[in-house]
Amino acid sequence: MARDRFAPDYDPDCGDAPLTDARHDIVIGRWQGLRDLLRVTGPDWLARGHRVRLLAQACAGSSTVESWLAAEPHSGDALVLRAATETARAFNLAIAAGRGVPIDQHRIDTAVTACLQAAEAYLDDPTPWISLISVARLYSSGVRRQELSRWWDELHRRDPYSVEGHLQVLHYYSARWHGTHGLMYDFARDAAGVAPPGCALPVLVQYARVEEYRYALDAAKGSQSAVGLGQHWNHDGAVSDVRRTWQRWITGRTDSGIAPGELRDLNYLAHAACNAHVPDVATALLRMLGRRATRTPWSYTGDPDQQFVKWRKELKLRG
Numbered sequence: 001m002a003r004d005r006f007a008p009d010y011d012p013d014c015g016d017a018p019l020t021d022a023r024h025d026i027v028i029g030r031w032q033g034l035r036d037l038l039r040v041t042g043p044d045w046l047a048r049g050h051r052v053r054l055l056a057q058a059c060a061g062s063s064t065v066e067s068w069l070a071a072e073p074h075s076g077d078a079l080v081l082r083a084a085t086e087t088a089r090a091f092n093l094a095i096a097a098g099r100g101v102p103i104d105q106h107r108i109d110t111a112v113t114a115c116l117q118a119a120e121a122y123l124d125d126p127t128p129w130i131s132l133i134s135v136a137r138l139y140s141s142g143v144r145r146q147e148l149s150r151w152w153d154e155l156h157r158r159d160p161y162s163v164e165g166h167l168q169v170l171h172y173y174s175a176r177w178h179g180t181h182g183l184m185y186d187f188a189r190d191a192a193g194v195a196p197p198g199c200a201l202p203v204l205v206q207y208a209r210v211e212e213y214r215y216a217l218d219a220a221k222g223s224q225s226a227v228g229l230g231q232h233w234n235h236d237g238a239v240s241d242v243r244r245t246w247q248r249w250i251t252g253r254t255d256s257g258i259a260p261g262e263l264r265d266l267n268y269l270a271h272a273a274c275n276a277h278v279p280d281v282a283t284a285l286l287r288m289l290g291r292r293a294t295r296t297p298w299s300y301t302g303d304p305d306q307q308f309v310k311w312r313k314e315l316k317l318r319g
Contacts, residue, residue, distance in 0.1 A: 008293035008308045012054070014260035015292060019051050026058045031068035031078075034059075038077040045126055045159045050261035052127050053164070056084035060092055076122035083118035086111035087131040090138055099218065102140045111135045119154070126162055129155035133168040142178035163200050163265055166191050170204055174211045176218065184208050192245070197252030202245040203265045206272040209238060210297045217300075233275035242273050246281045250288075258288065267294040274311040275301065283315045 013019045018037055025033035034055060041048045059065045065085045068078045090111045093103045112135060118128035132151050136143045148169075155165045166187075173179035173187050188204035195201035213232055232238070246269070258266060270289060273282035298304035 006309055006312060007291070008305060009291040010293055010295055010304075014050070014263040014294070016047075016050065016054075016260035019054060019260070022051075022055065023058045026055070026062055026064045029062065029064055029067065031064050031071070034064070034068060034081065035072070035075070035077060038081065043124065045162065046259060046261040048125070049127055049130060049162065049164045050259075052081055052084045055081055056088040056131075059085040060088040074121070076118070076125070079114075079118040079121040080125055080127050083111070083114040083128050084131045086114040087135045090135055094138055103138065105139070108135060108138050124158060126155050126158035126165060129158065130162065130165045130168055133165065133172065137168075137172045137177045142172070148172070161195060161199050161201055163203065163262070166201060166204055167207060170207060170211070174208075175215045176211065181208075181212050181215070184211060192248065195248065197248060198254060199252070200249050200262055200265050202248045203269050205241045206245060206268045209233070209241070209272065210268065210300060214300060233272070234277050238272070239276045239278055242269070242276045242278050242281060245269055246273070246278075246285075250285070258292065263289075263292055264294045264296070268297050271297045271301070271307075274307075279315060282311065283317065286312055286315065286317055 011020075013023065018040075022033040022037040025031070037051060037055075038048070041051055059081065065078065065082045068075070069082055072078055090103065090107050093107060094101075097103050112132060115128045115132035115135065119125070119132070122128070129151055133148070133155065136148060136151070142148070152169060155162065159165060170184055170187055171177055173183045175181050175184070185205070185208050188208040191204055192202035209232070216232075249269070266285065266289060270282065270285035273285055293304065293308055295304050298307045301307065
């Protein structure tokens with residue numbers, strides 16, 4: 001009997017079964033499952049950030065979070081989720097409008113107000129500050145440097161090694177938004193440089209490389225053949241970055257498992273290792289991942305299924 005053909009598993013919740021259950025509740029307009037999930041998550045900031053971000057995306061097209069707030073208007077968890085949901089709604093409007101087309105500033109202001117209310121309601125939680133820094137880049141001219149610095153200080157004080165928080169600043173500083181490639185890479189490398197062994201922050205450099213690639217594709221109107229990026233992924237600096245992230249993050253980890261909140265980060269490093277042609281690192285990472293995949297960043301360089309299978313085949317990994 002033939003062995004089943006390998007196929008990556010793109011679980012949108014990254015293997016977080018309780019989150020999947022709670023997202024099913026949103027479909028039927030039931031908010032109690034969201035309350036219970038965030039209550040048991042507590043101050044596990046990695047899990048909380050992952051869950052709030054994906055719950056917000058699901059809540060953006062419904063009134064479930066508003067129903068929860070109507071029932072429990074002083075719930076810190078509800079206010080945090082409402083802030084993330086308003087942020088998701090603002091981004092959905094921006095995506096629908098198209099790159100470079102401004103959206104109603106009132107909608108951005110609404111999200112900012114929700115974030116500040118959430119931050120006041122749940123003082124220890126870094127999540128509203130992540131949402132705030134995220135939505136800030138939708139302002140056509142960004143926000144004042146002092147304001148961004150203050151928001152960053154608030155986030156950093158609560159969770160100094162938050163990959164998601166750093167990632168939102170990285171996006172803000174990218175050339176696609178309100179900065180430059182140099183500013184973005186400097187931020188990523190500075191963060192990686194102070195990260196303790198086993199911390200995932202060094203992978204920010206791989207996120208920055210994808211951002212730079214996306215910027216070049218946008219400039220070429222999506223035509224990959226028109227972009228002179230033949231060495232983008234595998235020049236000496238890119239290879240060194242892959243090995244440095246592997247050394248500082250993966251070899252320093254004490255936990256052999258992969259948390260749902262770090263699955264995307266691991267996919268970014270695996271994608272970089274494959275495209276940089278660093279076979280020892282790529283093989284080890286793809287073994288760690290098994291079938292667990294996230295569509296990004298693979299989708300930026302082609303069909304994610306085909307790439308995942310191709311690299312496993314080239315590295316002689318069995319299903």
